[in-house]
Amino acid sequence: MTATDPPRTASPAPPSELLPTLPGRYYTDPAVFAREQERILEARWFCAVRSADLARPGAFRTASVGRESVLVCRNRSGGVRAFLNVCRHRGARLCTAEAGEVRRSLQCPYHxxxxxxxxxxxxxxxxxxxPGVDRGERGLLGVHVREWLGYVWVCLAQEPPSFDETVRATVARRLGGEEAVERYGAEGLALGRRISYDVAANWKLVIENFMECYHCGTIHPELTDVLPEFAEGYAAQYYVGHGARFGDDVAGFTVDGTAGFARIDGVGEEQDRRYYAVTVPPQVFVNLVPDHVIVHRMFPLAPDRTLIECDWLYSPEVVDSGADLSRSVELFDRVNRQDFAACERCQPAMSSRAYRDGGVLVPVEHHIAEFHSWVGDLIGDPPG
Ligand code: FES
Ligand SMILES: [Fe+2]
Structure with missing residues (x-):
């Protein structure tokens, strides 16, 4: 620890204690997943698309949010709107493409x-x-929209929870203040690379995995080379405001520790050579390093299937220069593949009788229990 490290003050639980995980059926049971779709994915703020992917008026994207397809588009005045992707005539899905651009209107392909x-x-x-068709009454059904960190967040609830008290507060609580993330100016960064991962695991296994680093020493050799403290098993998310320090001989956050790119404007001296991470349940994981930001959006599609879209964001000058991003991207791409393989290794065991009552969280994983309580409070006692 150096003099500039913030105090490590996260785990209230006695260090020797084991806490229970959720029982296995929470990761396999369609009834549990249906509850989660209704009460979490369709009820909370959900990070759907990157704002810059809607570059011009008429650009649209579709996203799976719980049981719904949501259509997000940029309108004529440059604002972002989101709708349930369902035609009000006889219910055809309006846009079947994942992305596209229209001139000034969206036309249903059916009638x-x-x-x-x-x-x-x-x-x-x-x-x-x-004359019976009242245009005013037959418009698309809108959903709530917010833009933050360069992404469009949607909420399908009639009365959405406060964005500030849920999403922003979660980030502030974990990083010790909202400015810790805002200094990276994610909304002004450019997309360097996007990789999609189709993972055969329940979305909660993915979130839980991102929250802990007990596995880092076992499955992430490249990451622990760059961030030696991760070999101890304490995730950056374990401590409020803590950024994991790069190893002394590491020049940048790259797969081989070679130099990355210039520090993003706005990133402070004290944030240099540090890695910060925050999970925003239910489906966002953000990593912050001096020269780029990595944003994961997770789309839970089934109890045992989660689509993950991961964006690597850099200063526009870096992307425009045509610089070789491969060593930079490869580090977390490898980490992702190692993580998702681990999640897929757990998924089949969730329905084993050996896991009927779940497993345990060791002390360095205790903060995952907060996530479990959050899920439990929202879905209540699931049926069955
Ligand atoms: S279902 Fe869309 S126009 Fe008929
Ligand atoms: Fe990991």
């Missing part, structure tokens, strides 16, 4: 009902002969 980019029904075949 050609047409909506503007604010979701208003503007035209339909034979509209003049159908």
């Amino acid at each position: 050609a009902w047409t909506y503007d980019l604010d979701g208003r029904l503007t035209a339909a075949p034979n509209m003049a002969d159908m």
Whole structure:
């Protein structure tokens, strides 16, 4: 520890104590997953798309949020709107593509009902002969939208929870203040690389894995070379405001410890040569290093399937220069593959009788119990 390290003050539990995990069925039972879709994925703020992927008016993306497909688009005045991706005529899915661009309206491919980019029904075949169709009442159903850190967050609840008291507060609590993440200026960074991972594991196994580093010494040789303290098993997320220090002989956050790129403008001296991480349940994991930001968005698709989209973000000058990002990207790509292989190794065992009552959290994993309580409080006693 150096003089600049913040105090390590996270775990209230006695160090020798073992805490229980969730029982195995929480990771396999369709009834549990249905509850989570309804009460978590469709009820909380969900990080759906990157704002810059909606570059111009008419650009759209679709995202799976719980049981719904959500259509996110940029309107004529440059704002972001999000709708349930369902035509109000007879229910066809309006946009089947993951991404695209329209000129000024969204037209249903079934009977050609047409909506503007604010979701208003503007035209339909034979509209003049159908006085019963009230355009004002038949627009697309909107969902709540917020933009933060360069991403569009949506909430499908009628009355969404406070974004500040949930998402922003979680980040502030873990990093010791919101400015710790805002200094990286993620909304002004450019996408260097995006990799999607289709993982055969329950979304909670993925979140739990991201929260702890007990496994780092076993499965992440490249990461522990760059961040030697990770070999001790204490994740950056274990301590409030703590950034894991790069090893003395490490030049940058790259797969072989060679130099990365210049520090992002705004990142402070005390944040240099440090790695910070924060999980924002239910589905976001952010990593901060001096020259880039890595954002994971998880899309739980089934009890045993989670799609993960991971973005590597750099200063626009770095991306525009055509610099070789491969060593930089490869470090966390390897970490991701190692992590997801571990999650996939656990998933089949979740339905074993050996795991009926779950497993245990050792002291360096105790903060995962907070995540379990969060899930439990939201879904209540699941049926069955
Ligand atoms: S279902 Fe969309 S126009 Fe008929
Ligand atoms: Fe890991």
